[in-house]
Amino acid sequence: MPRIIVQKYGGTSVGTTDKIKNVAKRIKTYHDRGDHVVVVVSAMGHTTDELIELADKLNSNPPRREMDMLLSTGEQVSVSLLAIALDSIGVPARSFTGSQVKMMTDGNFSNAKIEMIDRTRIDEALGENKVAIVAGFQGIDKEGNITTLGRGGSDTSAVAIAATLGANECEIYTDVDGVFTADPNKVNGAKMHERITYDEMLELASLGAGVLHSRSVELAKNYDVVIHVRSSFKDIPGTLVVSEEKLMEHIRVSGVTIKNEEARVTIPDVPDKPGIAAELFGALAKADVIVDVIVQSSPSNGKNTISFTISRKSVKEALPLLEKFVEANKTGKIELNEKIAIISAVGVGMKSHVGVAAQMFKALADNNINIEMITTSEIKISCVIPEAQGKSALKAIHDEFI
Amino acid sequence: MPRIIVQKYGGTSVGTTDKIKNVAKRIKTYHDRGDHVVVVVSAMGHTTDELIELADKLNSNPPRREMDMLLSTGEQVSVSLLAIALDSIGVPARSFTGSQVKMMTDGNFSNAKIEMIDRTRIDEALGENKVAIVAGFQGIDKEGNITTLGRGGSDTSAVAIAATLGANECEIYTDVDGVFTADPNKVNGAKMHERITYDEMLELASLGAGVLHSRSVELAKNYDVVIHVRSSFKDIPGTLVVSEEKLMEHIRVSGVTIKNEEARVTIPDVPDKPGIAAELFGALAKADVIVDVIVQSSPSNGKNTISFTISRKSVKEALPLLEKFVEANKTGKIELNEKIAIISAVGVGMKSHVGVAAQMFKALADNNINIEMITTSEIKISCVIPEAQGKSALKAIHDEFI
Numbered sequence: 001m002p003r004i005i006v007q008k009y010g011g012t013s014v015g016t017t018d019k020i021k022n023v024a025k026r027i028k029t030y031h032d033r034g035d036h037v038v039v040v041v042s043a044m045g046h047t048t049d050e051l052i053e054l055a056d057k058l059n060s061n062p063p064r065r066e067m068d069m070l071l072s073t074g075e076q077v078s079v080s081l082l083a084i085a086l087d088s089i090g091v092p093a094r095s096f097t098g099s100q101v102k103m104m105t106d107g108n109f110s111n112a113k114i115e116m117i118d119r120t121r122i123d124e125a126l127g128e129n130k131v132a133i134v135a136g137f138q139g140i141d142k143e144g145n146i147t148t149l150g151r152g153g154s155d156t157s158a159v160a161i162a163a164t165l166g167a168n169e170c171e172i173y174t175d176v177d178g179v180f181t182a183d184p185n186k187v188n189g190a191k192m193h194e195r196i197t198y199d200e201m202l203e204l205a206s207l208g209a210g211v212l213h214s215r216s217v218e219l220a221k222n223y224d225v226v227i228h229v230r231s232s233f234k235d236i237p238g239t240l241v242v243s244e245e246k247l248m249e250h251i252r253v254s255g256v257t258i259k260n261e262e263a264r265v266t267i268p269d270v271p272d273k274p275g276i277a278a279e280l281f282g283a284l285a286k287a288d289v290i291v292d293v294i295v296q297s298s299p300s301n302g303k304n305t306i307s308f309t310i311s312r313k314s315v316k317e318a319l320p321l322l323e324k325f326v327e328a329n330k331t332g333k334i335e336l337n338e339k340i341a342i343i344s345a346v347g348v349g350m351k352s353h354v355g356v357a358a359q360m361f362k363a364l365a366d367n368n369i370n371i372e373m374i375t376t377s378e379i380k381i382s383c384v385i386p387e388a389q390g391k392s393a394l395k396a397i398h399d400e401f402i
Numbered sequence: 403m404p405r406i407i408v409q410k411y412g413g414t415s416v417g418t419t420d421k422i423k424n425v426a427k428r429i430k431t432y433h434d435r436g437d438h439v440v441v442v443v444s445a446m447g448h449t450t451d452e453l454i455e456l457a458d459k460l461n462s463n464p465p466r467r468e469m470d471m472l473l474s475t476g477e478q479v480s481v482s483l484l485a486i487a488l489d490s491i492g493v494p495a496r497s498f499t500g501s502q503v504k505m506m507t508d509g510n511f512s513n514a515k516i517e518m519i520d521r522t523r524i525d526e527a528l529g530e531n532k533v534a535i536v537a538g539f540q541g542i543d544k545e546g547n548i549t550t551l552g553r554g555g556s557d558t559s560a561v562a563i564a565a566t567l568g569a570n571e572c573e574i575y576t577d578v579d580g581v582f583t584a585d586p587n588k589v590n591g592a593k594m595h596e597r598i599t600y601d602e603m604l605e606l607a608s609l610g611a612g613v614l615h616s617r618s619v620e621l622a623k624n625y626d627v628v629i630h631v632r633s634s635f636k637d638i639p640g641t642l643v644v645s646e647e648k649l650m651e652h653i654r655v656s657g658v659t660i661k662n663e664e665a666r667v668t669i670p671d672v673p674d675k676p677g678i679a680a681e682l683f684g685a686l687a688k689a690d691v692i693v694d695v696i697v698q699s700s701p702s703n704g705k706n707t708i709s710f711t712i713s714r715k716s717v718k719e720a721l722p723l724l725e726k727f728v729e730a731n732k733t734g735k736i737e738l739n740e741k742i743a744i745i746s747a748v749g750v751g752m753k754s755h756v757g758v759a760a761q762m763f764k765a766l767a768d769n770n771i772n773i774e775m776i777t778t779s780e781i782k783i784s785c786v787i788p789e790a791q792g793k794s795a796l797k798a799i800h801d802e803f804i
Contacts, residue, residue, distance in 0.1 A: 055486050058422060058423065058483060058487040062490075063486065065496075070486070073478045073479050077456075081457065084457050084465065084469070087465050088461035088462075097471075144501075
């Protein structure tokens with residue numbers, strides 16, 4: 001049986017016809033050695049943004065069904081161009097829309113979830129020794145309407161196809177070399193991982209490491225698909241994202257990331273009554289304000305202090321809601337700090353290594369960095385610190401552990 | 403029962419977002435008065451050419467299936483943008499790809515023929531008081547591959563939908579005011595028809611009057627769909643294309659057209675044996691050389707002279723084939739005249755009015771224009787003349803009849 005390889009190329013990897021030619025050459029090396037290759041492609045470069053701009057000129061609040069109809073053309077252009085490029089170097093290929101491979105999703109336009117993929121047409125193409133090229137990011141609902149999976153959804157398409165086909169590997173080609181212990185642009189000595197676990201990747205992705213779409217990692221974890229993050233421009237091994245059992249040894253800290261542009265909100269003297277937190281965060285969620293770190297002190301005299309972080313650009317939207325909450329519940333005055341950052345260390349090894357948190361706090365203290373809030377999960381420790389000290393905090397923690 | 407109106411807007415009518423807004427406003431007036439409106443749209447402006455250019459950079463001979471996959475995105479962009487524009491002025495709309503309305507075609511990529519349309523989804527949209535917007539130019543074959551109908555195919559899509567729905571009218575919006583007795587840019591005093599027959603329109607279209615795609619006119623004739631050619635920029639009545647019975651009186655000449663950039667080929671002393679014409683024109687057809695006027699003299703001494711016209715740019719391709727024919731059949735030397743034009747007068751009235759041809763030849767003679775070849779059909783008379791005299795010939799014949 002030939003190996004089945006699923007490869008996904010992002011928008012920057014197919015941004016020009018020359019780049020498409022390079023992608024075609026890379027696919028050819030796999031096809032020539034007898035692999036069955038299924039390729040998932042995103043829209044070229046800034047196509048999606050350009051289409052959104054066109055729609056914006058017509059309607060400030062365009063219907064989501066029609067936006068999905070519009071945006072899905074970007075990937076359709078990429079898949080056909082890639083098939084055309086492959087044909088010119090003698091590699092038979094066949095492109096497919098989401099509709100053609102029955103990438104069935106729910107009807108939640110612009111953020112649809114994949115429910116099922118019909119592998120028939122992909123298998124047919126592979127059986128004819130053709131490369132199957134599938135448009136990422138798009139699917140269809142039960143009525144045959146075109147849906148899209150949300151930004152970065154092509155990663156999810158690729159992993160879903162790999163899971164459906166039982167592929168040996170899902171290669172995600174991108175413009176970085178792999179997954180690093182910290183952003184190499186910010187931290188000297190950041191190292192590339194050979195392997196990392198799904199959970200670490202999930203924590204890193206949600207912290208803004210930005211290499212993989214979180215949903216794709218969750219899906220890969222659920223179906224045990226090995227994700228291989230690689231550069232589409234260099235021929236280097238990259239990083240494998242695997243299950244915990246496939247890692248021989250668990251290093252304590254596999255990545256350090258920082259999230260800037262955050263704001264901290266503190267509300268003192270919140271009455272300690274059931275449902276009060278739900279009331280507060282429910283109101284924010286309704287207005288699409290994403291809350292990250294939440295810390296609530298133990299009650300004293302029937303009053304709590306609740307602190308949480310939101311992105312700085314959502315402050316304007318959040319404040320009126322918070323003031324309504326303050327008035328309704330007669331809490332203390334809102335304290336707002338818009339000059340904070342969140343620094344996090346992630347590592348599966350934390351589960352079995354004690355003292356990681358203490359070591360992290362000490363590294364920050366040694367560098368005179370004040371910790372304003374702390375939260376921990378099984379594999380992550382996050383500290384809210386003054387934004388001005390973000391860079392030195394990143395370096396201190398990276399040096400300490402890696 | 404509300405009236406069902408099918409409207410088709412060409413690429414220039416939806417070339418910019420401002421133009422799309424205008425189209426939306428026009429549709430709104432129909433929707434507001436209770437009509438059921440189905441709209442067929444072409445790709446915006448030069449989109450199709452730009453996509454072809456991208457493909458050309460990758461492959462000088464791209465697979466036709468993949469070209470259809472690529473080009474069909476142009477119409478998909480237009481239909482979604484139009485739906486978005488309609489929504490912004492309060493008109494509910496729903497866009498559909500060829501696949502979604504099951505515009506079933508044969509599998510002849512880039513020049514597919516429509517076999518059937520499923521009206522279910524269009525009827526659903528109309529039943530919900532929505533404007534149904536269907537991507538022109540595209541369909542799907544039995545396997546679900548995307549096909550296209552060839553250049554100008556959106557006219558055909560619109561007429562096919564009108565026929566399927568039993569629509570009262572198929573309005574074709576374009577950048578000209580209607581169908582004229584001659585090209586108004588070339589002939590002073592050219593008049594716009596209120597009505598014209600399918601057959602006249604067919605002769606005029608194939609002669610390069612260029613308002614309607616011939617296939618759409620044939621289809622309209624077969625299904626008795628009234629085509630209404632109108633300007634998308636002005637609010638004027640335009641021209642109705644109808645069956646012969648719907649014309650009260652048949653004027654003798656309804657249009658005069660000229661085709662430039664033609665070349666005449668004469669082969670003398672062709673042996674008068676069965677199959678010789680088939681041999682000659684079969685070879686040209688195989689090389690996709692389109693032959694227009696053909697004249698064969700009566701045989702004398704077992705030899706014929708065969709003359710015909712081809713487009714000037716296909717001369718280079720045709721010559722080697724013709725020389726092969728000459729050698730194989732020991733005919734006389736090829737005579738080539740690359741400075742000719744074909745002028746034609748078209749009119750259903752010719753059938754019942756005698757002397758139209760004689761009157762046309764006299765008008766040319768009175769202006770010292772030499773006629774090199776003549777062919778006639780029931781409703782058309784064509785003369786090959788020197789290209790330099792084209793303009794005065796056009797004026798002479800137009801003045802004579804109109």
